[in-house]
Amino acid sequence: xxxxxxxxxxxxxxxxxxxxxxxxxxxxxxxxxxxxxxxxxxxxxxxxxxxxxxxxxxxxxxxxxxxxxxxxxxxxxxxxxxxxxxxxxxxxxxxxxxxxxxxxxxxxxxxxxxxxxxxxxxxxxxxxxxxxxxxxxxxxxxxxxxxxxxxxxxxxxxxxxxxxxxxxxxxxxxxxxxxxxxxxxxxxxxxxxxxxxxxxxxxxxxxxxxxxxxxxxxxxxxxxxxxxxxxxxxxxxxxxxxxxxxxxxxxxxxxxxxxxxxxxxxxxxxxxxxxxxxxxxxxxxxxxxxxxxxxxxxxxxxxxxxxxxxxxxxxxxxxxxxxxxxxxxxxxxxxxxxxxxx
Amino acid sequence: xxxxxxxxxxxxxxxxxxxxxxxxxxxxxxxxxxxxxxxxxxxxxxxxxxxxxxxxxxxxxxxxxxxxxxxxxxxxxxxxxxxxxxxxxxxxxxxxxxxxxxxxxxxxxxxxxxxxxxxxxxxxxxxxxxxxxxxxxxxxxxxxxxxxxxxxxxxxxxxxxxxxxxxxxxxxxxxxxxxxxxxxxxxxxxxxxxxxxxxxxxxxxxxxxxxxxxxxxxxxxxxxxxxxxxxxxxxxxxxxxxxxxxxxxxxxxxxxxxxxxxxxxxxxxxxxxxxxxxxxxxxxxxxxxxxxxxxxxxxxxxxxxxxxxxxxxxxxxxxxxxxxxxxxxxxxxxxxxxxxxx
DNA sequence: TTGTAGGCGTTATCAA
DNA sequence: TTGATAACGCCTACAA
Numbered sequence: 001x002x003x004x005x006x007x008x009x010x011x012x013x014x015x016x017x018x019x020x021x022x023x024x025x026x027x028x029x030x031x032x033x034x035x036x037x038x039x040x041x042x043x044x045x046x047x048x049x050x051x052x053x054x055x056x057x058x059x060x061x062x063x064x065x066x067x068x069x070x071x072x073x074x075x076x077x078x079x080x081x082x083x084x085x086x087x088x089x090x091x092x093x094x095x096x097x098x099x100x101x102x103x104x105x106x107x108x109x110x111x112x113x114x115x116x117x118x119x120x121x122x123x124x125x126x127x128x129x130x131x132x133x134x135x136x137x138x139x140x141x142x143x144x145x146x147x148x149x150x151x152x153x154x155x156x157x158x159x160x161x162x163x164x165x166x167x168x169x170x171x172x173x174x175x176x177x178x179x180x181x182x183x184x185x186x187x188x189x190x191x192x193x194x195x196x197x198x199x200x201x202x203x204x205x206x207x208x209x210x211x212x213x214x215x216x217x218x219x220x221x222x223x224x225x226x227x228x229x230x231x232x233x234x235x236x237x238x239x240x241x242x243x244x245x246x247x248x249x250x251x252x253x254x255x256x257x258x259x260x261x262x263x264x265x266x267x268x269x270x271x272x273x274x275x276x277x278x279x280x281x282x283x284x285x286x287x288x289x290x291x292x293x294x295x296x297x298x299x300x301x302x303x304x305x306x307x308x309x310x311x312x313x314x315x316x317x318x319x320x321x322x323x324x325x326x327x328x329x330x331x332x333x334x335x336x337x338x339x340x341x342x
Numbered sequence: 343x344x345x346x347x348x349x350x351x352x353x354x355x356x357x358x359x360x361x362x363x364x365x366x367x368x369x370x371x372x373x374x375x376x377x378x379x380x381x382x383x384x385x386x387x388x389x390x391x392x393x394x395x396x397x398x399x400x401x402x403x404x405x406x407x408x409x410x411x412x413x414x415x416x417x418x419x420x421x422x423x424x425x426x427x428x429x430x431x432x433x434x435x436x437x438x439x440x441x442x443x444x445x446x447x448x449x450x451x452x453x454x455x456x457x458x459x460x461x462x463x464x465x466x467x468x469x470x471x472x473x474x475x476x477x478x479x480x481x482x483x484x485x486x487x488x489x490x491x492x493x494x495x496x497x498x499x500x501x502x503x504x505x506x507x508x509x510x511x512x513x514x515x516x517x518x519x520x521x522x523x524x525x526x527x528x529x530x531x532x533x534x535x536x537x538x539x540x541x542x543x544x545x546x547x548x549x550x551x552x553x554x555x556x557x558x559x560x561x562x563x564x565x566x567x568x569x570x571x572x573x574x575x576x577x578x579x580x581x582x583x584x585x586x587x588x589x590x591x592x593x594x595x596x597x598x599x600x601x602x603x604x605x606x607x608x609x610x611x612x613x614x615x616x617x618x619x620x621x622x623x624x625x626x627x628x629x630x631x632x633x634x635x636x637x638x639x640x641x642x643x644x645x646x647x648x649x650x651x652x653x654x655x656x657x658x659x660x661x662x663x664x665x666x667x668x669x670x671x672x673x674x675x676x677x678x679x680x681x682x683x684x
Numbered sequence: 685t686t687g688t689a690g691g692c693g694t695t696a697t698c699a700a
Numbered sequence: 701t702t703g704a705t706a707a708c709g710c711c712t713a714c715a716a
Binding site for chain 1 (some may be wrong): 692693694695696697
């Protein structure tokens with residue numbers, strides 16, 4: 001089963017390769033009849049163009065790549081679904097590229113841009129703190145979507161779409177305070193975590209302060225470090241420690257929904273009640289949060305809007321409306337059954 | 343920012359392209375000194391080889407692709423993680439390729455095989471019923487991992503790894519029967535569903551029959567059709583109908599965990615208790631099932647073993663130990679809090 | 685140990 | 701409307 005090439009097709013049809021090429025690519029300037037004949041032969045012989053050769057030769061494509069860091073994070077599922085739908089609606093080709101946790105997303109992007117002649121790139125998730133030099137290696141427009149960012153990045157030349165992690169985290173902790181809670185524990189990433197964890201922790205502290213509650217280091221439960229620090233298991237472990245130490249709190253804020261779900265399990269498993277003994281709040285607004293019992297109080301990130309806006313900005317940039325936009329969406333406070341008024 | 347090629351590097355270094363190529367690819371027969379010099383220049387100028395050109399020219403690579411149908415299904419997350427780890431441990435390059443729900447996985451595979459000069463392919467998920475002709479277009483070894491299969495596929499030339507859906511589904515329904523339940527509803531895919539849904543439904547019927555329970559069509563609640571038929575929402579909707587109709591049952595078997603979770607929500611939301619009013623059982627053994635409350639009784643598919651065995655078979659085939667293997671793993675009955683003895 | 689040249693399978697540019 | 705033919709960027713004989 002030797003692979004058949006465009007030359008073979010041309011030979012079979014008794015035409016030149018360029019004619020076959022025209023047929024494949026729906027280019028004008030070809031007789032309908034010869035075109036049909038060629039397409040028939042192609043079908044019959046199961047000819048499939050080699051993408052590497054195409055990408056090598058083509059000057060431009062309609063490829064848009066979405067690079068996801070942490071593809072098994074359920075938060076990204078609806079975002080990816082929406083991105084795919086929208087990209088294909090625009091007649092672009094959607095390329096989903098998974099980036100390993102310890103891979104450099106920019107390196108991957110630079111390589112992919114050359115390999116696939118990308119028109120644009122969406123970065124999803126992860127934490128971004130790359131030098132200007134490096135970013136300039138990317139020659140096509142790109143948008144950072146729901147990625148954490150270093151402060152020094154703020155005035156660099158790129159576009160982004162996200163919610164304000166500090167503000168939204170503030171919002172939900174403030175909500176807990178307003179419910180009457182003044183002893184609120186937090187399940188947070190370790191201090192060296194430069195990711196969203198840091199920002200959400202900041203919001204927590206700020207909300208306490210604005211509600212005249214003194215920040216208590218003892219109520220901070222750090223998640224294990226490692227790639228699965230934002231997992232259910234990680235939340236479970238942290239909450240378990242909290243319970244064992246009989247931490248003096250009435251509410252718990254987990255910096256992601258998955259962590260919150262793990263925490264809920266630990267609490268319920270130990271015979272405590274939610275929200276009677278502990279109110280629990282999460283962050284992200286996973287679909288899952290609506291289906292567990294008690295349903296989760298959380299901040300919902302508007303994933304559809306984030307996806308849509310990401311692409312609007314990207315396609316604008318592709319169409320040369322070249323300005324850098326930083327779009328910040330508001331999160332939505334979802335009040336579930338996991339929190340109660342004190 | 344014109345992209346720099348191997349020629350440019352050669353020119354800068356004052357050497358030939360083949361020498362540069364040798365340096366890049368760690369080929370023998372090159373002076374350490376010139377090699378180092380070349381690598382330095384490459385670093386300095388941020389040269390990155392074009393993958394399309396490489397794939398085009400190379401006769402063979404170490405690429406192994408994993409094609410996933412339904413990448414946002416949490417069941418696949420740990421499988422993918424494990425596959426990636428093992429593939430990289432073997433010094434192969436892991437390529438994750440997402441296959442759209444309405445895309446033909448074989449078409450995608452054939453194309454990708456040519457494009458990336460694949461050494462092997464893993465198909466994950468979906469339902470498989472392709473003609474022999476088509477499968478023969480694949481010239482490299484491949485393994486079907488946890489994919490549903492048509493009966494006619496059974497004696498075709500390929501390898502597979504999976505659990506026996508009928509048997510495992512039988513196992514858990516039988517368990518429900520042994521608990522004393524004899525009115526067991528099922529949340530199942532529609533009849534025309536040629537996927538795992540059909541097999542698991544079969545196991546359900548067989549278990550009833552073996553326990554001398556008459557099959558009652560009225561206790562079959564069909565999930566909406568469509569791509570999200572195995573979702574939480576879909577399970578929620580089906581269970582809601584069941585409750586509204588006050589179906590006469592004491593237990594509910596959902597053909598996937600996600601469906602079960604949705605069903606649990608509907609039940610609890612309507613003021614019923616699990617397992618006191620309804621026992622609920624799922625299928626898959628998602629990590630999530632351990633974290634929700636009540637924890638889910640389910641069949642756990644041994645995902646790590648499935649992943650490992652899939653690759654063992656694949657690499658054996660790549661190494662020319664050319665036999666077709668059909669490995670069937672046993673599922674593990676996980677008894678959670680969602681079921682009780684009657 | 686190194687360099688030259690040819691070709692991988694396409695597309696794009698010409699001239700016919 | 702067509703067909704040669706020259707790239708695309710790289711690897712690999714083969715020759716030096």
